[in-house]
Amino acid sequence: MISAGEFRNGVTFDVDGNVFQIIEFQHVKPGKGAAFVRCKIRNVITGAVVEKTYSPTEKFPTAYVERKEMQYLYNDGDLYYFMDNETYENIPINKEKLGDNFKFVKENTDVKVLSYKGTVFGVEPPFFMELQVTETDPGFKGDTATNATKPATLETGAEIRVPLFINEGDMIRVDTRTGEYMERA
Numbered sequence: 001m002i003s004a005g006e007f008r009n010g011v012t013f014d015v016d017g018n019v020f021q022i023i024e025f026q027h028v029k030p031g032k033g034a035a036f037v038r039c040k041i042r043n044v045i046t047g048a049v050v051e052k053t054y055s056p057t058e059k060f061p062t063a064y065v066e067r068k069e070m071q072y073l074y075n076d077g078d079l080y081y082f083m084d085n086e087t088y089e090n091i092p093i094n095k096e097k098l099g100d101n102f103k104f105v106k107e108n109t110d111v112k113v114l115s116y117k118g119t120v121f122g123v124e125p126p127f128f129m130e131l132q133v134t135e136t137d138p139g140f141k142g143d144t145a146t147n148a149t150k151p152a153t154l155e156t157g158a159e160i161r162v163p164l165f166i167n168e169g170d171m172i173r174v175d176t177r178t179g180e181y182m183e184r185a
Helices: 100-104
Strands: 012-015 018-028 036-043 049-054 066-076 079-084 090-094 109-116 119-124 128-136 149-154 159-163 171-175 180-184
Touching (some): 090 119
Antiparallel strands (some): 066 109, 149 159, 171 180
């Protein structure tokens, strides 16, 4: 059990079967009245963010979110298949649980599958991926405006903005959290 007075960023707790993670918190002691804890919390299963106020003495059960290392194998329509690296068991996960940053993951990549009480609710890709540029317009000599970028399609089908000097066939590093070009690989 964790009391609201012990809240810290990143703590996960259970409220009536829903798992929440604290994004921000603030302990408030007004001049009059009792102290309280103001929190911005995110439902880790649905992704919804809400602001709540709790008494510092309220207690909640701690929620343990399991992060399991698995390998992404392939997709078949809306089902994406992952292999447990320890048991070699294949697990299908629906496309809607993957998130937007999964578009940067290519086959045979290790990812972290997030679950709570055996129910998978998300997949965390690696922070950085090295991908090949499959399609982009050529950069022209003299196009040297500061921070000039052009669209590029990567081998996974994702589209991002890259600097003008990047050409088709180049390997680049992409930050999967922001979807931005980092550097040549």
